[in-house]
Amino acid sequence: MPKKAAEQNKKNSTLLIVESPAKAKTIERYLGKGYSVAASIGHLIDLPKSRMAIDIDKDFEPEYITVRGKAKILKELSQKASKVDHILLASDNDREGEAISFHLKSFLEKKNTKAKIERIIFNEITPAAIREAILKPLEIDSGKVNAQKARRVLDRIVGYRLSPLLWKKVKNGLSAGRVQSVALRLICEREKEVEDFTPEEYWTLEAELKKDKHHFAAQLVQYSGAKPVLPDSKSVELLKEKLIGKDFIVREIKKAEKKSQPRAPYTTSKLQQDSANRLGFTSRKTMQIAQQLYEGINIGSGRVGLITYMRTDSTRISIQALTEVRQFIGENYPDDLPANPINYSPAKRSQDAHEAIRPTYSSYTPDYVKEYLTKDQLRLYTLIWERFISSQMKNSVSETTTADIECGEALFRASMTRVKEKGYQKVLKILASKEKSEKIPELKQGDSLVLSEYKSEQHFTQGPSRFTDASIVKMLEEKEIGRPSTYAPIISLLLDRHYVSRKNRQLVPTQLGKIIYELLVNSFNDILDVNFTAEMERKLDDVEINNENWVGMIQDFYKPFNKKVEHVMETLESIKGALDEKTEYVCENCGKPMVKKLGRFGYFLACSGFPECKNTKSVPLAECPRPGCDGMIVARKKQGGKSKEFYGCTNYPECDFISHSKPTSKKCPVCGYFMVEKYDKARGTYYSCSNHECKNSMEAEEE
DNA sequence: CAGTGAGCGAGCTTCCGCTTGACTT
Numbered sequence: 001m002p003k004k005a006a007e008q009n010k011k012n013s014t015l016l017i018v019e020s021p022a023k024a025k026t027i028e029r030y031l032g033k034g035y036s037v038a039a040s041i042g043h044l045i046d047l048p049k050s051r052m053a054i055d056i057d058k059d060f061e062p063e064y065i066t067v068r069g070k071a072k073i074l075k076e077l078s079q080k081a082s083k084v085d086h087i088l089l090a091s092d093n094d095r096e097g098e099a100i101s102f103h104l105k106s107f108l109e110k111k112n113t114k115a116k117i118e119r120i121i122f123n124e125i126t127p128a129a130i131r132e133a134i135l136k137p138l139e140i141d142s143g144k145v146n147a148q149k150a151r152r153v154l155d156r157i158v159g160y161r162l163s164p165l166l167w168k169k170v171k172n173g174l175s176a177g178r179v180q181s182v183a184l185r186l187i188c189e190r191e192k193e194v195e196d197f198t199p200e201e202y203w204t205l206e207a208e209l210k211k212d213k214h215h216f217a218a219q220l221v222q223y224s225g226a227k228p229v230l231p232d233s234k235s236v237e238l239l240k241e242k243l244i245g246k247d248f249i250v251r252e253i254k255k256a257e258k259k260s261q262p263r264a265p266y267t268t269s270k271l272q273q274d275s276a277n278r279l280g281f282t283s284r285k286t287m288q289i290a291q292q293l294y295e296g297i298n299i300g301s302g303r304v305g306l307i308t309y310m311r312t313d314s315t316r317i318s319i320q321a322l323t324e325v326r327q328f329i330g331e332n333y334p335d336d337l338p339a340n341p342i343n344y345s346p347a348k349r350s351q352d353a354h355e356a357i358r359p360t361y362s363s364y365t366p367d368y369v370k371e372y373l374t375k376d377q378l379r380l381y382t383l384i385w386e387r388f389i390s391s392q393m394k395n396s397v398s399e400t401t402t403a404d405i406e407c408g409e410a411l412f413r414a415s416m417t418r419v420k421e422k423g424y425q426k427v428l429k430i431l432a433s434k435e436k437s438e439k440i441p442e443l444k445q446g447d448s449l450v451l452s453e454y455k456s457e458q459h460f461t462q463g464p465s466r467f468t469d470a471s472i473v474k475m476l477e478e479k480e481i482g483r484p485s486t487y488a489p490i491i492s493l494l495l496d497r498h499y500v501s502r503k504n505r506q507l508v509p510t511q512l513g514k515i516i517y518e519l520l521v522n523s524f525n526d527i528l529d530v531n532f533t534a535e536m537e538r539k540l541d542d543v544e545i546n547n548e549n550w551v552g553m554i555q556d557f558y559k560p561f562n563k564k565v566e567h568v569m570e571t572l573e574s575i576k577g578a579l580d581e582k583t584e585y586v587c588e589n590c591g592k593p594m595v596k597k598l599g600r601f602g603y604f605l606a607c608s609g610f611p612e613c614k615n616t617k618s619v620p621l622a623e624c625p626r627p628g629c630d631g632m633i634v635a636r637k638k639q640g641g642k643s644k645e646f647y648g649c650t651n652y653p654e655c656d657f658i659s660h661s662k663p664t665s666k667k668c669p670v671c672g673y674f675m676v677e678k679y680d681k682a683r684g685t686y687y688s689c690s691n692h693e694c695k696n697s698m699e700a701e702e703e
Numbered sequence: 704c705a706g707t708g709a710g711c712g713a714g715c716t717t718c719c720g721c722t723t724g725a726c727t728t
Binding site: 019020021022039040041042043044046047049050069070091092094095096097099100148151152154155156157158159160161162163164166167171172173174175176177178179180291295311482483485486489490576597598599600601602604606610611614616618636637638644646648649652653656658660 | 706707708709710711712713714715716717718719720721722723724725
């Protein structure tokens, strides 16, 4: 480029900085000449990882440094900044985004950037919203910046004081924090409830009845005007005897119309919940795939971002998207287009920096994009597409017919649901409800019915369920603990630390997890309180909105906290010994029992005679089923570390037996090989034989 | 879809919240 032209370019040129590179690309397309767009890729300036870096005596002044690996980005940004005369800081419209803008501004000013630096805010990536924001530049909101600083400092203090406490009292390398420790608490306390629950037997009775040639089933719902009590099979027989010779007469027919409303478009939390429940994805997998859809897929004509940003707490959608989806519905489901757009009230306390998660274009139906997506991408995209389109369609209407049928003292009830207007449910396939309804014939009051047979069934009362990815995320969101960007990482962290393990999709605390929970809850009940974060948020609001002093807020917290930490450090006895789990295994070198220990690479068996005997081995999960092989099956990882586990024989390379699914203690009743745990959406968790020739599989019984 | 295969023993670790890649410490 000739020098003159470059000079020309510099004038009136503007650099706009956002957080996400994908967002930057989109905005660049919208803005065109005179603008360049760059991304910070998250935070650039933060506390160092290696030490506390907070000066307690100096009003908790944090010592900020360039985040590891981000120096290059900062350098590039300041180079770009030197070539323009106007900079627009357009990081997200929330606390963290404000802090990013603040740090960027300080940095650029230090670099003697001559350009005018302003902050702009938009909550959706549409040309109109961005142009409007550019016309209304703002100052950086120091209330928000201070609130973020307070949040950051508090989390640093909690995490970097509690973790070393655990190193000293329990084990090196452990961690605790405002968010992870409460999540652990929830899982541990739920586990207690599960353990304490005793299932009780009860029975239900169903009468199969006949009117003319039509058979249908009616459930016993009352006896002598009260809920029937059927604790065992004997009581069922007794009740049936009492009804012998009595007629079944229709007492009442009730019809009720029920409307069901579509649900709001997805937030991160709701997407993770549905994706776990409908597709069997972990939160982590959901987010990975959503990221791919967001960054863009090559659909013939080029790379297109198929969904909006996937980390959001808002159900809001842009007017542009609303207009488009209404047009789409009008063309494809004209009867189901409501006269007016449907408004979804914003979630409580949502920071609302982004739109809801929705398809970028309604017209990219799952069918249309199918051939360009992987199976998992398509399934997740379909979920998002169905939820969004349906959110702007009419209600569905169904009619429930309930027949109350008397027989002596007993009241039986049959019901049937018929969909009158499908409404929004027309677009639901993956998200369709699974309820099925029985058919009952035309009945009227006073009709006499013929009993074909009784069907009785044994049940047990169901206790509380352990948390899954779906239910822990739901709980965290309800309690305002964590943010959309952290739900999935929280679960991963608890698993990585071996505080929690996944069994049949459920989150079960380990021995270590329980020990940590007990220690923390005994000494730091206030921080472990599920309401601690919500209270912190209220105080941050005061800092942000009422300009309250953030140092005072931290001071109030710090004094008693510090005292407590010092006290526990001095007085609590170390429980390091309690960590080793006894096992049945005996050391083949010295005959002493082996214990299960947690090492750098997970659990292993070690001789209890350590340090005299240094024997160690992998934890055997099953016997090798190969005829003539006396090896054990143990967990192994591909070289390099981080890849998924597989399960092989200790006699490798003599025996190359391998399984990809986790062995269980069950043996196949058909061939004697061990059974492995598998999962699919339709069956849930089940056991399958590890022998490829043997196709045997069976359902996993509830524990 | 194939093919995958240690050792770990008090080795300095840790927080939460933004964002995406990832190369020699």
